[in-house]
Amino acid sequence: MKYDYLIVGAGLFGACFAQQMAAAGKSVLVIEKRNHIGGNVYTEEIEGIQVHTYGAHIFHTNDKTVWDYVNRFAEFNRYTNSPVANYHGELYSLPFNMYTFHKMWGVVTPREAEAKIAQQRAAAGITQPRNLEEQAISLVGTDIYERLIKGYTEKQWGRPCSQLPAFIIQRLPVRLTFDNNYFTAKYQGIPIGGYTAMVDKMLAGIDVRLKVDYLENKADWDAMAKTVVYTGSIDSYFQFRYGPLSYRSVRFETEVLDMPNFQGNAVVNYTDAQTPYTRIIEHKFFEFGTQPKTVISREYSSEWQPGEEPYYPVNDEENNALYQRYKALARKEKNTIFGGRLGEYRYYDMDAVLLSARKLASQELD
Ligand code: UDP
Secondary structure (H helix, E strand, O other): OOEEEEEEOOOHHHHHHHHHHHHOOOOEEEEOOOOOOOHHHOEEEEOOEEEEOOOOOOEEEOOHHHHHHHHOOOOEOOOOOOOEEEEOOEEEEOOEOHHHHHHHHOOOOHHHHHHHHHHHHHHHOOOOOOOHHHHHHHHHOHHHHHHHHHHHHHHHHOOOHHHOOHHHHHHOOEOOOOOOOOOOOOEEEOEOOOHHHHHHHHOOOOEEEOOOOHHHHHHHHHOOEEEEEEOOOHHHHOOOOOOOOOEEEEEEEEEEEOOOOOOOOOEEEEOOOOOOOOEEEEHHHHOOOOOOOEEEEEEEEEEOOOOOOOOEEOOOHHHHHHHHHHHHHHHHOOOEEEOHHHHOOOOOOHHHHHHHHHHHHHHHHO
């Protein structure tokens, strides 16, 4: 055995775990199927702009230890996420706050906004929200649900809101203040120079091999280390024995435009049902870019098919139950630990991924 740890996947979970173990003096090998490190936080430079190749990633956390940790590997800018919603050409502020309520109803004071929401909630007659639709209406009323939530969510998840878990919408704050900051986190920003450079620094001095498919030669790779940390999808690890888990996949149409400013904001969500994409990302605005050109990505959501990149786990009841069956198999797997978004089948924010990887590393070192 050449290594203490073989880490399958050079995304945030794998890179953080590798960094922690290497820092503790363990020998570590990271292998990665793609031709680059960073997983889905990977960024590449186009026209001097850091492009978020696999979708926008905005770092935010309430955890000081995580914030201090990432700041060891990158300097963060002061980017604050304030997406704009476009509903049939009408623009609304996100997340749902006094600017949104004013635009929607003409209300001026928090009291008026509150009364409007309460009235719509009462008319809908929801006492105990059982799904995303009911949760959304009880939080912000039917008008906002119809214009800013329903179309976007159903495009993103490919399922009716009445069949989606409520927790998805609980990610979004509702505020009775004039505050367009999407996140409530204490710390927020984008690594200057891109996420790839940050992950590269985490992996400094660690053996990394790219374009390597672990599952194709599993036995050979397993023989190289005492412990395997697997961050790929848990169902593929077990050859889909109980059938595939559902994921949403995302496709990006990226264009370089010969103009300095296309939409005036990093993120514009298209919240109607007809526009085929969910949002347009204008990458330069994550870093206050002043380049003469701009790069935009239209984001299209679809149900994952084998052979595509799985993005979001669909954490509905059926899939969570199926995941539990795979998890039971994973527990019996000798010397192998499953981690990260795909290994644990979780809709993970970046800070939670890092917390989880560091926790696992300290458990291993205990
Ligand atoms: N959402 C919405 N309208 C929006 C933005 C978000 O209804 O304009 C809801 C939607 O249900 C979505 C969830 O909030 O699935 C989380 O969205 P977010 O953009 O935070 O998710 P991300 O894809 O960035 O993880």
